[in-house]
Every structure is written in structure tokens, then in C-alpha cells.
Amino acid sequence: MLSDYERKVLRILYNYSSGRRRLPTVHELTVKTGKYKADVMAALEALIDARYIHWEDKSDTANIVILEGWEREGERPKVDHRPPAANNLNYWTEY
Template identity: 75%
Template sequence: MLTDYQRKVLRILYNYKSGRRRMPTVHEITVKTGKGKPDVMASLDGLIKAEYIHWEDKSDTASIVILEGWERDSEKPKVLNTAPSANPNNTDYWTQY
């Protein structure tokens, strides 16, 4: 399962590539996330180990290849249904949140 920060970096890579037709630099990722270079590099390493990206030439982010653009369904946290079964209209969702 990806951490929140890894998921954020993955989405930045994906959106940047689709919108600007290039990968963001490490500096651009630090600006977008508000974290430092060591955090960005650790996140990118985590994405490599989890096989979400492939990155051979670590001197330039332009060589990053996105293998999967979002978290796998099998790794997403499960959402528990906590609504009471006595309320078939499920209005608690709209009135209590």
C-alpha cells in the first residue's frame, strides 16, 4: 500500500506528464508537495520498489516511466459501512457528515 505522500507524488507525475507532455523535475515536485528533496527521492524510491514507476537514469526525472498511474484496487483501504441498517434511506450520511 502506498503512503499518502507516495500517492501524491504519483498523481503529480501522472498529471504533469499528461498535461505538460514531460515529467516534472525534482525541484518542481518539491514545490508542488512542500517537502524537501530527500523526501521526494525516498518517495520515488518507494514507487520504484512497489513497481508503479520505472526509473533507470536517476540523474534526470525525464527518464521516469509510469507503469501504473494510480493505486491498485487490491491495495486501497477498505471502507466500512457504518450506517445503521434500520435506516434504509441512508439519510445519516447526509445529515451527520
């Protein structure tokens, strides 16, 4: 399962490539994420290890190939999307 930061970097890569037809530079990733270059590089390495991206020539981020743009279904955290039980008491105690 990806950390929140790794998921964020993956989404930035994917959205940048589809919207701007290019991948962001490491500097642009540091600006977008608010983290240091070492953090960005660690996240990219984790994405490589998890096989979300392929990055053979690490001299430039333009050489990154995105293998999967979204986190895999089985690895997503479980979220309960059911609405709370409907009764009049909820209105007065929760809102």
C-alpha cells in the same frame, strides 16, 4: 499499500505527464508537495520498489517511466460509501 505521500507523488507524476507532456523536475515536486528533496527522492524510491515507476537513469526525472498511474485495486484502503440510515432523528442530531 502506498503511503499518502507516495500516492500524492504518483498522482503528480501522472497528471503532469498527461497535462504538460513532460514529467516534473525534482524541484517542481518539492514545490508541489511542500516537502524536502530527500522526502521526494524517498517517495520515488518507494514507487520504484513497488513497481509503479521505472527510473533507470536517475540523472533526470524526464527518464521516469510510469508503469501504473493509479494505486492498485487490492491495495486501496476500504471506504464505506453507504449513506447513513434514513430517519428523522439523523437530521436533528447530525446536521
